[in-house]
Amino acid sequence: MIHHYLGKKGFTLAEVLITLGIIGVVAALTIPSLIGNYKKKVTATKLKQTYSILSNAVSKQQTLTGIPFSSYYVSEYRKDVCPTGYEFTACANALFEDYLKDNLSNNVKILNEGFGSHFYQTYASCSYGKAFILPNGVGVNIYGGAFAIIPNYKYENNPRKRIKLVPGKNWFNFGKYHMNDISLIKDVSGLLPMGKSERKNLTRNDLILRCNSNNTDTSVSACTQLFIEDGFEFKKDYPIKF
Known part of the structure; x- marks a missing residue:
């Protein structure tokens, strides 16, 4: 008007x-x-940085020892620290000492054990083993020869305010869980969470469906695999909302 x-x-x-x-x-x-x-974008950047950091650390040690990182829990290699492959805290500590400690930044905060009850829920791969926090704020927990990755780790004293872990959103896995059979080592590809034999039977759409699964182990592996294969990006059809 x-x-x-x-x-x-x-x-x-x-x-x-x-x-x-x-x-x-x-x-x-x-x-x-x-x-x-x-x-x-923030999560993708941190995941890409962390994958590079861990891959470089593992590669350096593999070159020195000739022992593949993925074979660490196989009894033929580690009878002294992991006689059965299930001493998760002992194995995780030994793995950290052997593969990572000397190949990471001095600014890494190292915990005495896994993250324990630091999260709203308790999942074995995020709670037990050996945990450390990278300078970029990413929490890493070693369990069963794999890395549980928490991109925006933050400890909260109040249990009700602790991080609620959501596979594919604030929880990812680098590497494949321990294998007791040395013949399976060739099936592993870098720090990918899926073995080659499992992956070849799945389409990209299968990964999307699995990423959105109610099964946490299935979901976190599929989401991580999808993210890495998509060039360390969350594409438009990525099923988990941020």
């Missing part, structure tokens, strides 16, 4: 309120998406 006093144009209160309402609706629709995309 045009007002003729003072020769100036203006808006009525109703028009202003309508405009503000429209702005509010647009903001309500777009802000969550913007926040989600930002969280995706």
Whole structure:
């Protein structure tokens, strides 16, 4: 509406309120998406950094010893520290000492054991074994020869405020869980969570479906595999919302 006093144009209160309402609706629709995309980018960056850090550390030690990282829990190699492959704390500590300790930054915060009850829920791969926190704030827990990765780790004293682990969102796995049969070592590919034989029978759509599974072990492995195969990015069809 045009007002003729003072020769100036203006808006009525109703028009202003309508405009503000429209702005509010647009903001309500777009802000969550913007926040989600930002969280995706931050998480993707941290995961890519962490994969590189762990891969480099493992590769250095494998070159020195000739022992594949994925074979660490096989009794032929580690009878002294892992006679059955199930002494998770002892094995994880030994694995950390042998493969990672001398190949990581001095700014790594090392815990005496796994993350324990640091999270809202307790999952063995995130709670037991050996944990450490990288300079980029990523929490890593060694369990069964694999790494549970918590991109935005933060300890909270109040149990009710602790991180609720969601596979494929704030919890990923690098590497494959321990194998007691040395013949299976060739099936492992780097720090991918799936063996070659398992992966070759799955399409990309199968990974998406598994990523969205209610089974946490299935979900976290599939989500991580999908993320890595997609070039360390969360593509538009990535099934987990941020």
